[in-house]
Amino acid sequence: MIRGALALAAGLSAAGAAGADPLLLEGHGGPVMDVTVAPDGQVATASFDNSVGLWNGAEPRWLEGHDAAVNAVAFLPGGGLASAADDFDVILWRDGAPISRLEGHAGKVMALAPEGERVASASWDGSARLWSAADGTLLQEFDGHDGPVNDVAFLDAGTLLTASADGTVRVWDAAAGTEARQIVTGGFGVNRMALAPDGAWLAYGTVDGTARVLDTATGDEIADLSAGRRPILALTVSPDGSHLAIGNGEGHILVARTGDWSVLHDFRATDRGPIWSLDFAPDGARLYAAGLDAAVHVWPLADLDAQDAMSTADAAFLTDPATVPNGERQFKRKCSVCHTLTGDGARRAGPTLAGLFGRPAGAIADYPYSDALADSDVTWTAETVSALFEIGPAHYVPGTKMPMQRIAGAEDRADLIDYLRRETAPKE
Ligand code: HEC
Incomplete structure (x- = not known):
C-alpha cells in the first residue's frame, strides 16, 4: 500500500x-x-x-x-x-x-x-x-x-x-x-x-x-x-x-x-x-x-x-556523532530545526528557547503563538518541559501548534533539559 x-x-x-x-x-x-x-x-x-x-x-x-x-x-x-x-x-x-x-x-x-x-x-x-x-x-x-x-x-x-x-x-x-x-x-x-x-x-x-x-x-x-x-x-x-x-x-x-x-x-x-x-x-x-x-x-x-x-573548514574540529553528549544530540535532532537557543532572530517555525527556564508559556513578544499556548498558565521549568515531552505537546497543552512528539526515555529527557538549561541561560 x-x-x-x-x-x-x-x-x-x-x-x-x-x-x-x-x-x-x-x-x-x-x-x-x-x-x-x-x-x-x-x-x-x-x-x-x-x-x-x-x-x-x-x-x-x-x-x-x-x-x-x-x-x-x-x-x-x-x-x-x-x-x-x-x-x-x-x-x-x-x-x-x-x-x-x-x-x-x-x-x-x-x-x-x-x-x-x-x-x-x-x-x-x-x-x-x-x-x-x-x-x-x-x-x-x-x-x-x-x-x-x-x-x-x-x-x-x-x-x-x-x-x-x-x-x-x-x-x-x-x-x-x-x-x-x-x-x-x-x-x-x-x-x-x-x-x-x-x-x-x-x-x-x-x-x-x-x-x-x-x-x-x-x-x-x-x-x-x-x-x-x-x-x-x-x-x-x-x-x-x-x-x-x-x-x-x-x-x-x-x-x-x-x-x-x-x-x-x-x-x-x-x-x-x-x-x-x-x-x-x-x-x-x-x-x-x-x-x-x-x-x-x-x-x-x-x-x-x-x-x-x-567540517569542511577544519576536519579535525569535526566531532564524531557518537561522542556528542546525549542532551545536545537530542536537541540537534529533535528541536533545532524549529527552535534557536540564542534569540538571534533566526527564523524558525517555533519561538526561541533563549531564557526559557522561569519564563511563562507564550512570552516571546513578536512570536505568533497559538491561543492555546498563549492562554495557558504554564511556567517553563525542568519539570514542565519534561512533562511536555513525556506526554507530548498536544496532550500537555491541547490546541498547541507544536507538532506531536514524545521523548519516551526519562534519561533522554533529563539530558535534554540539562543541555537546554546550560544553553538557554542568559549570558552575562
Ligand atoms: C516541527 C517544529 C518543532 C519542533 C521539532 C519542536 N518544536 Fe517546540 N514549538 C514549536 C512551535 C510551532 C511552538 C509554538 C507552539 C504554539 O504556539 O502553540 C513551540 C513551542 C515550544 C515551547 C514553548 C515555548 C514558549 O515560549 O512558550 C517549548 C518549551 C518548546 N517548543 C520546546 C521544544 C523542544 C525542547 C523541542 C525538541 C524536543 C521542540 N520544541 C521541538 C515547534 C517545534
Whole structure:
C-alpha cells in the first residue's frame, strides 16, 4: 500500500501555522503528492486537485490537463516538464502548455525519471516505460515485476532501476529493455529510491519502514537508517550528494549526512499525516516537504550548513556523532530545526528557547503563538518541559501548534533539559 491508498480524512496542520512558518507554497486545492526543485530554483508540484503548480515568482502557474490526481512531476533537462497521474497518462509540457500526452500505461503512473532527451515512467500496471521527452514516442517497455512499480531512476544513461511493491529493485538495460539483475530482493514492498549523484550508492525505503543504503556496484549494505515501522514515502538526496532526507507515513523527516551516515535531524514535521515528497533547494539549505496539506512547507536547515561549514573548514574540529553528549544530540535532532537557543532572530517555525527556564508559556513578544499556548498558565521549568515531552505537546497543552512528539526515555529527557538549561541561560 502506498501513497494513493492512505487515508485522506485526517487534516494536516504542519508546524508553525500561518505567520510562523518560514515559507509556504500555497494555492493547491488538495493534498500535494510531489514537489521537485530544478537546478535554477524553480519548484513544481503535483496535486490531488488534478493540476501541476509551477512556482517561479510571486504567482504560481497552474498547468491543467490531467483528468485525475497528479502523482509526480519532473523538470526535463531539455526544458519543460513531465507529469504523471491517476488517469494513467504522462503529459509533456512546454511553456506551461501540454505538447503531448503519453498514453499506454494500464494503471496509475506514480513516478518519473528524466534523463537527457528521455523520460521513464513507473506504473501500478506493473511496468515501466521509456519515452522520448521531445515528441512522446514510446522507446521501450520494462516488464517483469510481480506487482505495482512505485519508482524509477536512471543509474546511468544506459541503466534503469525500478522499485516495486513486489519487494524488488531491478536493474535494466535501458536500450534493450532486458533485466540485468535484482539489487534488492525478497523484502517488503519498495516505495522509493534515491541515488547518489555519481550513482555510487542507492538508498531505498519500504512499506515497513526499512531505509537502507547499498553500494550499487556490489549490492553490499552501506548504511541502515530504518527508524520504526512507518512506511517510507519520500526519499531525496541533496544536489551535491552530501545529505539524504527521508519522509515517512507519520510525518517524520530524517536528515542524514551521507559522509558518515550520521543523523542530523529527526523531527516530526506534521502532526497528522504522511510526508509524500521531499526535495532540497539547489544549495541544500532548505527542504521542501509535501503531504496531506494543500500547502508545501519549506524547512530551513541552517544547522546543517553550520555543521558542514565547520567540517569542511577544519576536519579535525569535526566531532564524531557518537561522542556528542546525549542532551545536545537530542536537541540537534529533535528541536533545532524549529527552535534557536540564542534569540538571534533566526527564523524558525517555533519561538526561541533563549531564557526559557522561569519564563511563562507564550512570552516571546513578536512570536505568533497559538491561543492555546498563549492562554495557558504554564511556567517553563525542568519539570514542565519534561512533562511536555513525556506526554507530548498536544496532550500537555491541547490546541498547541507544536507538532506531536514524545521523548519516551526519562534519561533522554533529563539530558535534554540539562543541555537546554546550560544553553538557554542568559549570558552575562
Ligand atoms: C516541527 C517544529 C518543532 C519542533 C521539532 C519542536 N518544536 Fe517546540 N514549538 C514549536 C512551535 C510551532 C511552538 C509554538 C507552539 C504554539 O504556539 O502553540 C513551540 C513551542 C515550544 C515551547 C514553548 C515555548 C514558549 O515560549 O512558550 C517549548 C518549551 C518548546 N517548543 C520546546 C521544544 C523542544 C525542547 C523541542 C525538541 C524536543 C521542540 N520544541 C521541538 C515547534 C517545534
